[in-house]
Amino acid sequence: MSNDTGHGHHHDSGHGHRHESGHAHHHDPADLDWDAIGPLLEQNAELSTGQYTAAARWIAGLPDAPEVRRVLDIGSGPGVIACLLAEVFPEAEVVAVDGTPALLERTRDRAKRLGLGDRVTTLHADLPGDLARAGEADLIWAGNALHHMGDQRAALAGFAGLLRPGGTVALVEGGLQPRHLPRDIGFGRPGLEERLDVIQAEAFEQMRADLPGTKRETENWAALFCAVGLAPQGTRSFLLDLPAPLTDVARDHVIADFTRRRGGLGDRLDAEDNAVLDRLTDPEDPAGLHRRTDTFLLMARTFHLGRKA
Structure with a gap:
């Protein structure tokens, strides 16, 4: 299972929406308010x-890595990572x-x-169908893009086909x-976030x-690299550790995240957990996220690398 917090609209509530946010990234893009969503995605990715x-x-410093002259950021969202x-x-x-013109404009x-x-350009493309372009x-x-493609093995093979000799997929x-x-947290049943994880x-x-x-695929990324002709180059995880008290920007991110989850998962939660989320997202509640002093942000993202011979 993948974490979607920090890259474009495919990836993360920062790349934007989390999976528990009602899957807004699978709605018709024309139905979404990108003027409102875009700044949130950009801010979240910046965190x-x-x-x-x-x-x-890490990628740039790999032994025998070829000089990188051209990079594709697949599912790039608002361009923070690009x-x-x-x-x-x-x-x-x-x-x-990316497939969303408003995000490419950002x-x-x-x-x-x-x-x-002069060095960052954009390509509007529906993935994976337009990948060859x-x-x-x-x-x-x-970044958290492959799991949004039905046939992940075929999409990864498409990535491999675009790599120059010695090139890397990350x-x-x-x-x-x-x-x-x-x-x-002092009210409701302990373990709220663990229960939200199950629903997510x-x-x-x-x-x-x-x-x-x-297609169902065993998420053994090294084996999948081998299956499409790439040599695994290693896996590493990188930590985001923002302890309490949070900055205003980080706190706003957490509040927006819980607000999305309340809207997107509320029908799957019991009444008690919904009431807890209502309190947490209430600006006037002294135990809510707007005023708590113990709110933090801790997560890890894992990177898997494969290289073309």
Whole structure:
């Protein structure tokens, strides 16, 4: 199961919506208010830039790694990671590949603001069908994107087909689900977040089942790399550890996350847990997330690398 907190709209409530948020990322994009969602995705991804920067530097420092001249960021969301990759790989062109024009526009605006407009470009593409249009690359970065494709093995083979000799696929899949609160928050039954995890896992399975052409796949990423002709290059997890008290930006992220979960999972929760979520998201409740002093953000993302001979 994958954590979706921090990259584009496929990936994370920061790349945006979490799976428990009602799967907004599978709705018709025209139905969504991207003017409201885009800034949230961008802000959420920015919270995780330390994780992503550390991972990108790990990739850049691999023994015998070829020079990276072209990068594809698959499912790029608002472009936070694409711009970060352009900074870590200063000789590379980075192509942000996404299916939502509004997010690609945010990517272009961000790149221009950061002085990266000449090296960060965008490609509007429906994935995985339009993958071939992305062209060759030395690095393909897929942050919590592969599990949104029904036939993951075929999609990974498509990634492999675009790699130049010596090129790398970096999959962000798995890790540890976020924690934000103590086990016992002083009201309701202890263990709220663990119960939400169970429901999220069920929602994730339903999301996978509803994808076009979905196929069950053992999530042994090293074995899948081998199956599509790539050599596994290692797996590492990177921690996001924001202790209490949180900054205002991080607190806003947590509040938005719980608000989404209240809206997206409420019909799967019992009355007591719904009442707890109502209190947690109430700005006036002294025990709510707006005022608690013990709210934190702790999570891990796992990166799996495969290289083309």
